[in-house]
Amino acid sequence: MRTAIATVCLSGTLEDKLDACAAAGFDGVEIFENDLIASPSRPEDVAARCADLGLSIDLYQPFRDADLVTDDRFADTLRRAGHKFALMERLGARLLLVCSNVATATIDDDDLAAEQLSALGDAATGHGIRLAYEALAWGRYVNDYRRAHRIVELAGHPAVGTCLDSFHILSRGHDPAAIAGFDPERIFFLQLADAPALGMDVLSWSRHHRVFPGEGDLPVVALFDAVVASGYAGPVSLEIFNDVFRQSETRRTAVAGLRSLIALADTTAGHRAAATRTPGAGDVRPDRVGLTALPAVTPPTALGFAEVKTSGNDHLERVLRQLGFGYVGTHQSKPVTLWQQGDARIVINAQDAASADPLISALGVDVRRPIDAADRAHRLLAEAVPRTQRVDEEALTAVRAPDGTEIFFCQSGTAPAWAAEFHHDGRSEGEHPGLGIRRIDHVNLVQPWQHIDEARLFYPSALGLTRWPTLDVAGPTGLVQSQVMSSDDASVRVVLNVNPRVGGDAPSASRPEHIALACDDIVLAARAACAAGIVLLPIPQNYYDDLQARFGLDEKTVAQLRELNVCYDRDEHGEFLHFYTETIGELYLEVLERRGDYRGFGAADAPVRMAAQFALSRAPAAAT
């Protein structure tokens, strides 16, 4: 499978974009006209640069308002096309994208469209150029890929073929199955884009919210399967209009794009067939990435540990003890300590810590075959985490999640080998009866808004987690977008929170991350923690009044929850009870009890929590 990407996907100058495409490992590019027009490089220079970088120019685009026009207007179509053909010759581009007419079409007639495309094809042939005709989702008359392809077949011109674009097809809810029956020689080009499910007009959706395949909600895999089934062997190209990509770091976006194609090729059942097919067209070169099957995703079985980075924080250690965690030991070669209760392990790492304020720096994900999992993640272009260890120490492999969190792949099992590297220093510990905490239920990570789309693909493709629908949570300083990622059996859950884009005179607020710990009995745990002197986040009386109204809980139950600052949620599957510790730097801990088959996270309580945290962040004296 040969990979390509449209320059419009990326930020920066045309030169920046080409460099980034090559550095990421794409085989080719689509040159977006506006990028060329704004570039000081002559077309010949661009061609030379692409050649130097090993990039083919697979498409020049777009050419608009070509077809279904009056004779007068069509004369102008040919005049304009003549300029573009001359330009493309200088550029060495041999395929032009012709969009179905949006603005100037006045005649609704397939025969005329075929006739005009043929005439345009005749003109193109003289320049060694071919035309890929695409149905825009908002084309005046032609807005269905099946109709566009019928027109191409009617034209029957060797230089006129179809361009398929997954967004234009899937955004209108069109079934891509018909593609499988297309003559692959008539499919000149394939553009892929995904998009989140948004209820908005297709044009705005397309112009601002496209994302890379797998980052959105469209059935791109089904479409790609149909294309592969047709026998198409041309480039698979990304064409993403996205407001965030336009302002993000160019090379990083390019890598994310290629990752999406690697993941797609791995996901789709047909990718092997495509990879082994003999290329049809003469100018198809072998792909440079060598897309082959990745090691199968090995479903994670647990969050084996969470690592917190701090240069040293007595407050955190005190809270851990108050929650019944025991100090296991200090690492034999690093300034790292291990704390444990049940299967919940928290590692406190002082290596290279910039601050005493704790933050979540790494997660241990238990998998059955760590080496395969790491290999898979690396081949999905995840950044490797450099790590030193002594020869007698467990070799752990880690990659960086899009937000920078290190993900360690650990061997599933109750007694992790690496834990043996921690040695108790003999300090006096007293009793650790524990609070009945069993495991890490989930971890909540704050995401930079620039990278949430990457994260939406990373966790499913690298860790086999499933994305839930996103949820907006109203905090006192803005809406927080919450994205749950969960393994199918809910043994590994990560909640990604995208905070509002703050700037200017917006009020500041701490936006802490947290580690949530599952326990057997929330009331016992809360009582024991309070007996140990813990300071919990105070939940307002008004919240408990509302609990009664919402759920009809009896007064005694509500009084108990209120006394212990325990929050409550319920759905048709079960109940959820939880309390929050005070905030320590950028971190807090949550203890929870799930009853029945409740699978949520108490989202209704999050605004109350955030308001309480916000108020305390402005009056720190009141928190102690």
Place this chain on the structure above:
Amino acid sequence: MRTAIATVCLSGTLEDKLDACAAAGFDGVEIFENDLIASPSRPEDVAARCADLGLSIDLYQPFRDADLVTDDRFADTLRRAGHKFALMERLGARLLLVCSNVATATIDDDDLAAEQLSALGDAATGHGIRLAYEALAWGRYVNDYRRAHRIVELAGHPAVGTCLDSFHILSRGHDPAAIAGFDPERIFFLQLADAPALGMDVLSWSRHHRVFPGEGDLPVVALFDAVVASGYAGPVSLEIFNDVFRQSETRRTAVAGLRSLIALADTTAGHRAAATRTPGAGDVRPDRVGLTALPAVTPPTALGFAEVKTSGNDHLERVLRQLGFGYVGTHQSKPVTLWQQGDARIVINAQDAASADPLISALGVDVRRPIDAADRAHRLLAEAVPRTQRVDEEALTAVRAPDGTEIFFCQSGTAPAWAAEFHHDGRSEGEHPGLGIRRIDHVNLVQPWQHIDEARLFYPSALGLTRWPTLDVAGPTGLVQSQVMSSDDASVRVVLNVNPRVGGDAPSASRPEHIALACDDIVLAARAACAAGIVLLPIPQNYYDDLQARFGLDEKTVAQLRELNVCYDRDEHGEFLHFYTETIGELYLEVLERRGDYRGFGAADAPVRMAAQFALSRAPAAAT
């Protein structure tokens, strides 16, 4: 007219919100349930705080899923309502918003709705509470205000009335005219919200994109006129769900909200009738703002000057000379100089300048009655600009636009009185033949994204400018949203640009503002400027190749434009030719010629300009 605002419009804690509402000058508030639930203040404390602040609690909201349900479910409606009535008594709130049922309604029957509302009304009456029934735009069965009002009339219960919400009515395109015929005693509450024209599902539109009246595109004035015609004399309340407001500075948003009501009252023909009507309900108090007619807007006749702030910049002065500006003089009492050509005046102000990099700090807007214009702006809550002047100097009044730019109201006329305060210091000037520059055509100001909605109301309400539809311009580091504001005769034009919200690892780029100067003959002006040694922004050859393709210009014309780095646009009304100077700090100058009745700004050229500026900003050596 009594004014109110829902606490959900604002950021921060409930306590912050109440303080901000009172400080802005609102008469009352709607307490949004989630704000109360998240507050540590008891309802009695909130009531006391409101009383101290002089705020009435005009509404408690929302109560959901009440009506069109089975008997079983309705029993739960009454149970839940009982809790809320008790709470409202503690809060001293006497009106509850009942939303038409979205989630649990299963019976489509007006009679049942009326019956259930009556039963709820009976229960409310015992607590001295009334119910305002509102048709949500996405209500399961009731989603039209006319149907909701029919149900209220069917109920015929003294404690059951209608709540009108402009968003729910206008977002569905419903004609508000029927409101004028409603019995005003049956309208219990009025909520106003505007919204930009967006093609998206009504729920998302409502939850994220509402704005204050006048900041959006909905016909709120027509609706308000109908409400006033009905004889309604209750509070006029703002209920805005807006992602940006949620994260903006609380007090500033509250002031913007009250401004929108002042502007609305001024706009609508019916406001006098409403102001003089005798209040019907016993708890209606006179409004504290004293909404009365504002001085009529006096249409601006010219941008009399643009002021640039810099601690001193030889480069800027050199460019002005190269463009044919003459030094007029230095201010008699301030470190300020005046430069002029035709009626284009540029003031360079070194007072309190933080940097040598020039930025646009003030605009002179010529109006026929400056005192009235300033009075109008002040009464629209525009911030006054403190200004010192000697007794013998012209008293100019200025207000601050939402982005901080100072707007001076100057007397229309060709010889501004304040110009006499500038005295030539006798320095040698040489000849100033000029370049045929006549006037300031427009000024382009970069807007903080938090304040663009305010600006959308400020320029029309304070200066009488008309908003054009917004436009997205693709720059190399993100989309720029461009908003033109123009007087009807185009004598005053301001272009507001909202730059992408940059953060994290996004590439940095200078995003300059500019002053655009209209000249008689762009070719003569460009030649003369070049002869004077000016450095223009280089426009790529590829742009000119495309010009030929787009417009069919002849080669000689294109060659001339290319030689002079002049850009070209054309529409059905005329032509637009313009060139850009190099960037000086955060500023550049544009010289343009309008031919025929072209009214645009060459938006198609903006991406090319931005790419060239971006490339130069990274390679400053190349710019000199």
